[in-house]
Structure formats: C-alpha cells, structure tokens
Amino acid sequence: MRTQLLSLGVAIGATFALFGAPSQANCVANPPTQSNTTFPASLTGKLAYHSYVNYGDGTSQLFIYDFAARTLQQVSQPTWGIQDPMNAVFSPDGKWLAFMGITNNAWNVFFWQVGSSNMPINLTNSTGQTRNEDPKFSTDGKSLLFKQNGDVMQAALSYTSSGPVFTSIVNLTRTAPAVENSMPFPTPDGTAVYYADGTGANMGLYKQTIGSTSKVAFDTPTGLATYYPIVRADGTVFYARWHDATSQADQIYTKLNPGDTPNQLSLNDCNSNNSDPSPVNGTNYVFFSSTTAGGYQLYLGDASTGQRWSLSQFGVNSDTTRAKLGSNYYAGGATPAAQQIGLLSQGKPASASSSYSSSLGPAYAFDGNTTSTRWDSVEGVAGTQWLMVDLGSTRTITGVDLYWDAGAKVYSIQTSNDGVNWTNIYSTTNGVSYGHVALANLKGSGRYVRMVGTQRATQWGYSLDEMQVWGY
Template identity: 70%
Template sequence: MKLRNVLSILVAGIGLSTFCVSGYAACINNPPAQADSTFPASLTGKLAYHSYVSYGDGTSQIFVYDFSARTLTQISRSSWGIKDPMNPVFSPDGKWLAFMGVTNNAWNVFVWQVGSNNAPVNMTNSSGQTRNEDPKFSSDGGSLFFKQNGDVMQATLSFTSAGPTFTSVTDVTNSAASVESSMPFPSPDTSAVYFAVGAGAGSGLYKETIATHTRVAFDTPGGIDAYYPIVRADGTVFYARWKDATSQLDQIYTKVNPTDTPSQLSIDDCMSNNSDPSPVNNTSYVFFSSTTAGGYQLYLGDVSSGKRWNLGQFGVNADNTKAKLGSNYWTPSGSPQSALLSQGKQATASSSYSASLGPSQAFDGNLTSTRWDSVEGSGAGSQWLAVDLGAVKHVDRVELYWDAGAKVYSIQTSNDNVNWTTIYSTSNGGSYTHVTLANLNGSGRYVRMLGTQRATQWGYSLYEMQVWGS
C-alpha cells in the first residue's frame, strides 16, 4: 500500500552544498544497491526513524542507529504510555528528539532528551481538542513547527531546568478548516515555511513568508500528488511527488525556487515508491524510504551519482514485515572536516558589565560558569561580541551558549575588523538556550555576534561562543 494513502496527510523527515540539482538524471528501473563495504565512512552521525506493520495499528516504534557506535536502539518505551510514536526529528544540537504520538486519545507533539531516562514532555497536551502532528525544528533550534488541526503552527522553544516549554505559539497559515496545511518545514533562515496543502491528486506544495503571510505556489502540478518538503541548508527543497497520475508511484524531486522545473533524482526506482527524503547537509547524500525490496526499507542515496546503499548491513531493514519511514539524520558537531577555531583567542566587545564579565570569558571553554555580559537594560541597545581567529578562516558553524539571549541578532565575518559580512541572521532568537547555527558558509579573520534587540530585560550575555570551521 502506498505511503501517501496510508498516512493521508501525516508525515515525517530533515539539511549547504554546491551541487547542481538541475542536472540530475531521472529515475531508473530497479537500481542496484552498492556493496556494503563502499558505504560512505564520513557519515558518523545518528539516524532516527519509525517502523510499523500498518499505520495506526499500535505497532509503531522509534529507532535510532548510531553510525559512530554502530548500534541500533529502540528508544520508544512502553512506560511512556504513548501509542504509535513516529516521525522523529533531532534538534540541531542532537540533544533532543521531537516526535508525534497518541496519548489521551489524541495526537500530540512530544520532545525527549536523547539518551535520558526521562519521559518525553508532552508539548501540546491535547485530549481531543486539537490534533498535533509533523514536528520540525528550525535550524537554530529556537522554534518547533508542527501541524495543528490543519494549520501550520510555530512555537518558540525555551529550555529550562524542568525541561522544554513553549513560550509562545503562533498560527502561521491560519486557513483551516477550509484548507488543510500539513508537513511544515522552515527555510534555513526561518523566514519562510514550506508545507503541503490537500491530499492525493489534489495536493501541492506552498511557501509562505512568515512575517507577511505572503503565500506562493511552490509545486502544484495538478492531478499529481506533491508533498513532504524537506529543505537542505543551501535552500534546496527535497520532496515526494507522483511519477505520473497513472502509476501514482512516489518519486523524490528537488527544486530551489518556485519557478524552477522540478528535478527527478536518479536515486529513484521507476518501478517503486520512493519517499521521505532526509538530506545530509554539506553533502550530496540523502536518506530515504523505498519499496524496491518489496516493502518500505531505508536507503542512502548519492544524488550526484545515483548510487544507492541498502541499510541492511546495519540491521535497520532486518524485519521485512515492517515499513521503515520518516528517517531523520543528525550530523554531530565537530565533524572531522571542522575544528574549533575560537577558544582562547583574543576577544573584544562593544561593552562589558564588569571586568570579571569581559569578552574573553566567552572563549575560555567553560560552558556554564564564566560568561560575557554587556551593559544591561534599555541602554544595551545594539551590542556585539567579536573574536580574532588570527588568520582568515572558513566558518561553517557557530555555537551560542546564551545566558541572556538576543531576539534579533546576526553572525558576521570580516577580514579587517572594519567591513563586515552577514552570514546568518534571525529575528526569532531565544532567551536562555544553547543554539547551533549549522551549515554556515563564511570566511574571515574576525567573527562577531551583533545583537540588535534583546530577548530579556537584561543585556546580552553569552557563557560561550564557539566558532567552528577550517
């Protein structure tokens, strides 16, 4: 049975690269699986997915495969009291896992601390008033997008000693019940959200700018199902779409702009269903589900070469009676090609609250006890914290360990400490949280955080600011 028909409008799925998508080849019949020994050794992260016999039968469980430790673990537990947990997604820092499941006879969104013995936190707490599904983190980890009763919601996350909470929830699409919006995925800068509207032959993909609520059709082929958008960090959108209206076989496509022609990928099997793409940032790899072997099994594909690897060698596809869907790959911090560049380096700031809370305290390697504080209160205005890397470096990630955060801020680079280039910006920063800004593409000797609007009554304060790159 086709995934789309089974799930109706439920989903799963998560993604800088210079690969040209327009040149990708079309699907091929029965593509061969590559030898197990050639599986890319550079993939050392974790893969989350769910597995069930049939949708809604109570058999769904969530699994995580750790490519570094080479372990496969069922992380969902009966003690949680959650029926059919599915569609797991990692937070950008890999410390949390969001998913959907049924409790109190209602679909809810949960967040679980990875590796802990704690029960998941029910973020939506519905007992039938609302139906909550399809959670996805923003790239900075400060928001969680999900579907609630046919609308796309954006919830601002705060992590306290008691666990994660929603500090605000905003209805982004605000078009239910006349229009069913589902499967939301935010753009890399969280300025827009992609989502599906409708189901089956009447479905299509849309992009909405969050600040203005301007909505444009992204791919609405008419008579052909298009759904499940996942956005790689370079802005490439991966999604599932029928090969044609007659066969109704799911294939994976990509495009960047609404006006682009969709590109069918050569990892697709023309004779089977291929869906639930999860692209790996900074690479041409994508995890996905395919029925090539008779049921939905998990594969890794290289969209630049068309090569496919069956994940059977890792035990992931051992039980062929169950479908494996909704894969989500997390890349660990400090990957082999990325190094910590900023620790112990000379730092400056626009202001400091006191000598003991100076800029060097944010680059000393202590994540919890020492910090930089700017001046406080309304006089804080715009403030910055900068580090001198000693030479021009490529910057691919910044970690911000906030003591008191910025609602509006940017990350900037400079070669001369005078002229600055913005490589990341947000107007939706959090108050007290650890934020991973992954998949950046900047270069410079100097890197700074420029805050222009506080998220708290205090000033700007960072326990630590880490600049990663090469």
C-alpha cells in the same frame, strides 16, 4: 503511495547535487544496490526513524542508529505511555528528539533528551481530537514548526532547567478547516516556510513568508500529489511527488526556486515508492525509504550519481515485516555555538547587592528551582539592586531566562570579565511585574553576568525565583 500522507505528515527531503549535477534526471527501473564495503565512511552521525507493521495499528516505535558506535537502539519505551511515536527529528545540537505520538486520544508533540532515561516532555498537551503533527526545528533551534488541526504553527522554544517549553505559539497559515496545510519545513534563514496545501491528488507545495499570509506556489502539478518538503542547508528543497496519476508511486524530486523545473532524482526506483528523504547537509547524500525490496526499507542515496546503499548491513532492515520511514540524520556538524549551548549558571557562586533574609539569598536564584525558592532584595526603598552569578570563566552568552516573583520595570543584563567593568547586553524600560521572561538571541561574553534593576514593577523589592544564563 503511502495513503496516510494524505492526512498525516511525516518528515524530511531529497537532493540536487551540490557539485555539477545534471539539470534533469530520471528514475531507474530496479536500480542496483551498491556493495556494503563502499558505504561512505564519512557518515558517522546518528539516524532516527520509526518502524511499524501497518500504519495506525499501534506498533510504531522510534529507533536511532549510531554510525560511529555501530549500535541500533529502540528509544521509545512502553513506560512512555505514548502510542505510535513517529516522525522524530533531531534538534540542531543533537541533544533533543522531537516527535509526534498519541496520548489522551490526541496527537501531541513531544521532546525526549537523546541518550537519557528521562520521560518525554509533552509540549502541546492536547486532548480529544486535536492533532499536533510533523515537528521541525528552525536552524537555530529556537523555534519549532508543526501542524495543528490543519494549520501551520510556529512555537518559540525556551530551554529551562526542567526541559524545553513553548513560550509562545503563532498560527502562520490561518486557513483551517477550509484548507488543510501540513508538513511544514522552515527555510535555513528562518524567513519563510514550505508546506503542503490540500489533500489527495490536489495536494501541492507552497512557500510562505513568515509574518505574512501571502504564499507562492512552489510545485503544484495538476492531479499529482506533491508533499513532504525538506530544505537542505544550501536552500535546495527535497520533496515527494507522484510519478503519475495512475500508479500514484512516490518519487523524490528537488527544486531550488519556484520557477525551476522539478528534478526527478535517478536514485528513484521507477517500479516502487521512494519517499521520506533526509539529506545530509554539505554532501549529495540522502537517506530515504523505498519499497524496492517489497516493503519500505531504508537506503542511502547519492543524488548526483543515483547510487543506492541498503542499510541492511547495519541491522536497520532486518525485520522485513515492518516498514521503516521518517528518517532524520544528525551529522554532529552543527556550529560550535549550537553544539555547546547549554545552561551555564545553575549551582554557580552568586552574590547580590542585598537580600531580604538568609533564606532568600542569591544562591536560591541559581538552584534549578523555578517555583519554590527565590532571591529577594530589600523592600521599601529598594532603588537600584543587582543579582550576579560567577560562571567561573569567560563564556559566550546567548540567552537569559528570568523567573520573576516580583519584577523590575527598568532593568539591564550586564556582563563583565573582571566584576568591575560592565557591558550592557540587554535593557528594557517596560519590564513585567511577575512571570517568566525569556531573553533570546543575546550577544555578549564574560565571566560574570548580572541583572541590575533600577525601577521596581511592584511595591515589593526585586525578587527572582530563578535566573538562568545560557551560552557556551
């Protein structure tokens, strides 16, 4: 059993079979490894994981194996200045990798843009003894759950031109330091969160409705540490649990409902630790770590048949001196909206009902600078004013970010296909005087998008440092 899990969460779940699995399974002593030639060809996504010699020795590094390109890459770099990066998870669209690591003597949560040479972005910016760990995305990618000093936090995400930022953080559990809550994972519909409660042999799994502090026990066997919940898209929860109190060996279990009997998967080796499962949505496959070969190595398993394939053929397990853990698989099969969502407006043609001067024209609200350039309308009797961007073609609009220098108390966001007929997709009578406003979950479409202000929130005109239109 990996003792660091008693104080530090890692990542990802195991699996019930989707199609007619038996209600109960059992571990197998020294299960056979399938031939490399039978490795499922349907798996063409990317697998992230971390590798270290010994936990906490400063050797942990992040890797991505690309099954389509057949390439293995160490993505963490010395220039990052981050000690022990680990527990990486892909965003639902595969564009970002969230992970935990140490800077300024504290565990922090970082975002790295997949495939880029950019430095990771520190989202938590903690120092000293603060611990920010176990990041997990919501299904829509609009929030991130993580552990902070023994409580489960939910942070709302905004994807700006400078990268992701937290726009708010809510403490969901509020029990620390009396009770340690860790390793959160949201339900697919985002209404609840699973997490581990307690430490050591007293660690069990609970399910809590988001917005409420009430929780129900999901799996809390006496004397058997139970932790690491991961939820597949169909709602099945995968997690690790001790096989028995004597050996304390990790085994992968699944359950769908709190009242169900835990299902110990037959892909488990009874004589080793089996942990950190990462299920592949829509299939019975699950990536996981196992000590069958002597140290933690990565495998693929079939939860319905118990078949196991080693990832050694891909070079993933080539360095046997290092443990491989925290696997997370991105299949590339997100919904079209999630796959293609992005910033649509930057650098696009812009116009406005008025401008205070040529140096404060509408184009400056779409130049990617959220602090030093801006559009200003006329001042004084500004009345109704608008700022518009031409996206070039009809697009689906999912969000708008407004960086107000001088705000509107009453305003609307409108879309149009022809620039003549307009549809409201958002409106408010309680706008802010200044600052960043993220309008998420919008539903609209059009080639043209505009902000229409009808009542100022200051004595000045309307002024936007930046207006960002998001969608696909």
